[in-house]
Amino acid sequence: MGDRPLIYAGLFLFVALVTLPVWQGIAAQSSTVGPELKAPAHKKQCVAPRAYMREAHMELLMAWRDGKVRKHERHYTAADGTVYNVSLTGTCLTQCHGSKEKFCDRCHEYAGVSAPNCWGCHTSPPAEPGGVAAVAAGGMR
Amino acid sequence: MDLLSSFLIMAALVAVPLLAGVAGGGQGVLLVGIPYAAFAIFIVGLCWRVVGWARSPVPFRIPTTCGQQKSLPWIKSATLDNPSTGTGAVGRMALEVLLFRSLFRNNRAEMYGQRYVFGDSKWLWLGALAFHWSLLVIVLRHLRLFVQPVPACVLALGKVDSFFQIGAPALYLSNVIVLCALMYLMLRRLWDLRLRYICQFSDYFALFLLLGIALSGVLMRYGTRVDVVAVKQLAIGLATFQPVIPAGLGLVFPVHVLLVSTLAAYFPFSKLMHMGGVFLSPTRNLANNSRMKRHVNPWNYPVKTHTYAEWEEEFRDKLTMAGIPLDEAKND
Numbered sequence: 001m002g003d004r005p006l007i008y009a010g011l012f013l014f015v016a017l018v019t020l021p022v023w024q025g026i027a028a029q030s031s032t033v034g035p036e037l038k039a040p041a042h043k044k045q046c047v048a049p050r051a052y053m054r055e056a057h058m059e060l061l062m063a064w065r066d067g068k069v070r071k072h073e074r075h076y077t078a079a080d081g082t083v084y085n086v087s088l089t090g091t092c093l094t095q096c097h098g099s100k101e102k103f104c105d106r107c108h109e110y111a112g113v114s115a116p117n118c119w120g121c122h123t124s125p126p127a128e129p130g131g132v133a134a135v136a137a138g139g140m141r
Numbered sequence: 142m143d144l145l146s147s148f149l150i151m152a153a154l155v156a157v158p159l160l161a162g163v164a165g166g167g168q169g170v171l172l173v174g175i176p177y178a179a180f181a182i183f184i185v186g187l188c189w190r191v192v193g194w195a196r197s198p199v200p201f202r203i204p205t206t207c208g209q210q211k212s213l214p215w216i217k218s219a220t221l222d223n224p225s226t227g228t229g230a231v232g233r234m235a236l237e238v239l240l241f242r243s244l245f246r247n248n249r250a251e252m253y254g255q256r257y258v259f260g261d262s263k264w265l266w267l268g269a270l271a272f273h274w275s276l277l278v279i280v281l282r283h284l285r286l287f288v289q290p291v292p293a294c295v296l297a298l299g300k301v302d303s304f305f306q307i308g309a310p311a312l313y314l315s316n317v318i319v320l321c322a323l324m325y326l327m328l329r330r331l332w333d334l335r336l337r338y339i340c341q342f343s344d345y346f347a348l349f350l351l352l353g354i355a356l357s358g359v360l361m362r363y364g365t366r367v368d369v370v371a372v373k374q375l376a377i378g379l380a381t382f383q384p385v386i387p388a389g390l391g392l393v394f395p396v397h398v399l400l401v402s403t404l405a406a407y408f409p410f411s412k413l414m415h416m417g418g419v420f421l422s423p424t425r426n427l428a429n430n431s432r433m434k435r436h437v438n439p440w441n442y443p444v445k446t447h448t449y450a451e452w453e454e455e456f457r458d459k460l461t462m463a464g465i466p467l468d469e470a471k472n473d
Contacts, residue, residue: 004195007191007195008192011192015184015188018184019184020288021284022381025288025289025381030377032377032385034370034371034387051368054389055366055389061309062308109291110289110373111369111370111372112286112296112299113369114296
């Protein structure tokens with residue numbers, strides 16, 4: 001009875017909260033364009049297929065870490081027979097992907113993926129070493 | 142029978158998107174059409190139910206009294222369990238909504254050999270509390286997929302939730318808790334025969350849906366994997382009314398979406414409406430002040446009365462002539 005304004009106010013608040021992504025999307029003019037990643041020009045193939053890397057790179061990196069630190073497995077043989085040096089900084093970033101800010105953070109920040117503990121031990125290569133120039137020259141994916 | 146039918150419906154809800162995924166069709170309906178329809182049903186249906194309750198008359202104070210009423214100043218009253226003021230009622234509601242106080246008072250009687258034992262039973266309270274709070278955390282965490290840029294509080298919540306950094310992606314504690322709590326709530330219904338006897342379709346179906354949603358989500362995060370960037374593109378597209386269906390969503394994701402859509406569309410018509418109803422139960426949200434304040438039924442219509450005094454006045458002459466004694470002597 002006398003509580004109707006209160007009930008309607010609560011209902012309005014609930015609906016506003018539930019539809020928050022809509023209002024926020026309008027306010028921030030969110031688009032469905034995801035983060036842009038630059039593919040290295042000189043390499044056509046990652047250590048594993050792209051679809052696998054997009055979904056499960058963390059599995060591979062954890063397997064690399066455990067293998068190298070605990071079993072001294074310093075080399076990784078890809079499915080196509082190429083042998084890679086097991087190193088996040090040395091192989092992944094320096095040879096192809098540039099740096100944490102230019103590659104990892106793009107998607108991790110976009111999707112709000114909590115920062116993994118990779119960077120407690122590893123360092124990101126400094127800006128613009130030799131390998132990254134080729135990345136910068138590469139086209140958009 | 143209820144168990145079987147709810148399980149079969151649940152199985153169909155899992156099978157349809159899986160078959161569609163294998164056949165490679167129907168993604169537009171499954172990932173855009175049904176979610177929009179379900180969300181519209183959820184919002185409109187929920188408002189319709191709450192407005193219906195708000196329009197229901199509650200003319201009198203009918204709170205359940207769970208403690209000493211406020212009376213004389215030297216008698217200690219239960220201000221939260223039998224509130225006499227609006228503030229007390231708000232406190233009681235807060236305890237009910239946030240901590241499930243009425244469930245905490247749950248008790249049961251059992252025969253132990255020849256002894257009839259009557260005591261507290263807190264397991265249901267604990268399971269319900271664990272489930273509801275982890276569900277809230279999980280729903281809030283999902284904002285990271287619907288909002289761009291991600292609010293700092295959502296990121297902080299995810300960090301706290303994955304505090305122990307077990308594995309990669311880090312294990313969310315709320316995922317573990319919600320699965321354990323749901324399993325308990327389900328097994329409790331199956332295990333206890335007296336409880337199972339009174340369980341109905343809606344009880345099992347809601348639990349199956351929630352279990353399916355939690356399991357498919359957990360499977361995507363820790364098992365089959367899903368491209369989170371693609372998921373976020375889809376979610377942002379839905380939220381900003383420019384739907385896109387990116388590649389790489391996998392087989393499990395449409396199952397998760399269909400189950401959530403089913404839950405949302407089922408919500409307003411089911412016992413799940415206790416989410417809104419808990420705030421509107423007149424036996425909880427009213428202050429027990431019936432003895433301090435007079436509550437008049439607001440739609441009492443004016444009743445036409447004819448009192449004895451009026452009757453006496455009308456027939457005064459005849460009464461006097463007949464020699465009948467009068468209540469009110471006329472001073473003339």
